[in-house]
Amino acid sequence: MPLGFPLFSGCNIENICYPLGVCAERTAIQKAISEGHREFRAIAISSDLQDDFISPCGACRQVMREFGTNWAVYMTKPDGTYVVRTVLELLPAPFGSIGWQKIQ
């Protein structure tokens, strides 16, 4: 693979019972985990939202944080533009370690 590391893709998976669906970000992360990976460099999120960069929901941010706080989240628009932030920037003082005490 050109990038030199594995790439996993995900998609939203809905359910007739809404709470039992899952977001694309978690689908991709769970695929990687189930294939034995534990370290992530970056995740890129795309959608058909035209007017803003698509950002991950809070649940996905917490799942990202389980595997580190200092990796990159690319939030894109359909025109190819994007903003990038670390997991910690998207989930400041996350539940779990690295809480308020340490970052204040």
Added chain:
Amino acid sequence: MPLGFPLFSGCNIENICYPLGVCAERTAIQKAISEGHREFRAIAISSDLQDDFISPCGACRQVMREFGTNWAVYMTKPDGTYVVRTVLELLPAPFGSIGWQKIQ
């Protein structure tokens, strides 16, 4: 592949925030869905539980049912024995279609 159809594996993925974990069954199903599959023949569940056949949680049963009620769930023991039931047998009168009206 000997079986003549794709096989996807999953695992439990825990989170420091318990409700954000996911079961092995859903991990496997979500992987298959995200790779373009919509039809399932069977799912097999294993665990280190010695005294009983491992069965899927209710949430996983509902996610299975999203893709049909008449496919097979193999519930195994570490010694290789198992019981098998259909999704509908494990989730009678499921939320969504095929409710009480039709099966009474």
Added chain:
Amino acid sequence: MPLGFPLFSGCNIENICYPLGVCAERTAIQKAISEGHREFRAIAISSDLQDDFISPCGACRQVMREFGTNWAVYMTKPDGTYVVRTVLELLPAPFGSIGWQKIQ
């Protein structure tokens, strides 16, 4: 209260991120738990579904089972008719105790 025991009501609570919603059944159960109750006699579910009795999703069945398998689930229609089943009938061989080994 006429019935001689506390009654808790719930409702579906949706979220712009679908998986973060919660069903009415779990809302009601969680309210009761957070008020100190651990034993349930019955739960009744209603909806505007005309053609069938509304049944709980698999996730709600598993949450019901956490508090026993032998209590009553009333599944109703807007016309006031209903069917009633135990939690175990709705979630046979549930994940957790009382598995296949014991009910076969």
Added chain:
Amino acid sequence: MPLGFPLFSGCNIENICYPLGVCAERTAIQKAISEGHREFRAIAISSDLQDDFISPCGACRQVMREFGTNWAVYMTKPDGTYVVRTVLELLPAPFGSIGWQKIQ
């Protein structure tokens, strides 16, 4: 009530199937919603964590955000000290409205 507005309490509710548990914050919010409330002024979170202020998980932040971004989250320690942040500070550029475009 002294404060002049209703107060709802919650607690973590675990499940033998971990993903089916729910956090205290969501329990409290869901109780309030199911009692007809839609506007929140503040939420306070406590735990027995000694070394840091307890902060909400990402899923709870997203559920808080469903009901506004400008209300207060008090994160406490057992000694009674606390830090307070808005929902938006805890979930910058949240999924849903008020995304990156508007806050950059």
